[in-house]
Amino acid sequence: MNDHRPIPDTDYIAEAATLLAHDDAFDSGAVVPPIYQTSLFTFGSYAEMADTFAGKRRQPIYSRGDNPTVMEFEKRVAALEGAEAARGFASGMAAISATVLAFVGAGDRIVAVRNCYGDAYRLFERLLPRLNIKVDYVDGSDPDAVAAALPGAKLLYLESPTSMMFELQDLPHLTRLAREHGIVTTIDNSWATPVFQKPIAHGVDLVLHSASKYLGGHSDTVAGVVAGSADHIRRINEQTYSYLGGKLSPFDAWLLLRGLRTLPLRLPHHMKSGLTIAERLKAHGKVERVNHPVYSNHPGKATLAGYTGLFSFEVTDDVDIPAFVDALTYFRIGVSWGGHESLVVPAKASLEQTPGVNSMARFGVSPRTIRVNIGLEDVEDLWSDIAQAFEKSKK
Ligand SMILES: Cc1ncc(COP(=O)(O)O)c(C=O)c1O
DSSP: OSSSSSSEEEEEEEEHHHHHEEEEEEEOOOOOOOOOOOSSOSSSSSHHHHHHHHHSSSOOOTTTTTTTTHHHHHHHHHHHHSSSSSEEESSSSHHHHHHHHHHHHHHOOOEEETTHHHHHHHHHIIIGGGGEEEOOOOEEEHHHHHHOOOOSSSSEEEEOTTTTTTTOHHHHHHHHHHHHTTOEEEOTTTHHHHHOOOOGGGOSSSSETTTTTTTSSSSSSOOOEEEHHHHHOOOOOOOIIIIHHOOOOHHHHHHHHHHHHTTTHHHHHHHHHHHHHHHHTTSSSEEEEEEEEOOOOOGGGGOOOOOOOOEEEEEETTTHHHHHHHSSSSSSEOOSSSSOOOEEEEEETTTTTTTOOOHHHHHTTOOOOEEEOOOSOOHHHHHHHHHHHHTTTTT
16 A cells, blocks of 8 residues: 655644644633624624724624634634635535635636536536636646646636545646646645645645535534635635625534544544555455545645545446445445545436536446445444445345
């Protein structure tokens, strides 16, 4: 197996652990921030209100804009990503759509990696053409293909590794190319999290997350966040955030703050169990290929300080995929990932979703691909479950 820690001198896990356990934002001495479950914040006088509206005084006005619990979450994510600022959203898709639409308009073009998350693809294919915004898809692992597509584009949309196929992109190389053309670069970093990849350090402008995944980590919240420079986040605030209205709720922000505290503890477990299962699948006679970044020789691996627990594998023709999925007992059948529980999704079913607007079908993902989310259960229990499911699914 290849080296798991391509950045040997950076201890992201230790750094995140101290950062996330330490809460000094509230004066009361409480170790957990309160949930500010309020829609608005009132002013003591006309002068306070006028100064706040004029930007001379900082105070939350209305929770569609700012809320202290949400701001605490935003501060944490910004610190983890090494960003100046962050903005929380009601979902990963709210973060993605508000970010993209803040930087492109009618007549503009986006260059996106093929095999990006399915609903990001559907946003690009369904909504953006109605606004006269075009999206070209490239094999993000090929810098020449990206370089050829970039001239004239406004935004480069990355996701490393990509959904379902787990292809990598060389972040320093691609962001250098984008910068030469004055193009803003965004990345969906939900898979690696800032504990295992810090894209801003490699030139990415805006880092997007579905916080519903590892950041929350307990499958109890749908949320999103974007992190970047103060100027870029200001632009999102001014152009889309307040008007599209996809704000994060204080209670969800609080759940995320709770989830974040254990992120540096959860990830090494997901990584270890994920690698164990990947290795055993690779050696299994019913598996043709394992799509896990650990097996890649692509330079994009250099920015990953570790691996999480989501990957896919392709089974041989004599495996009855529905029977395999139904035979699993610890792996539940479901779409999301990044939580405590193990999950399975066969590409065969996903390929039937939204016919005509399906990136997996368009970019040739094999129907023999099965994606697994390796949760926090005992790894030997998980492997026994997979082994018996193979036994029960022989054609
Ligand atoms: C890689 C990736 N990005 C973004 C999203 C969208 O996030 P959300 O479901 O929080 O809107 C998902 C959701 O599954 C995802 O897998």
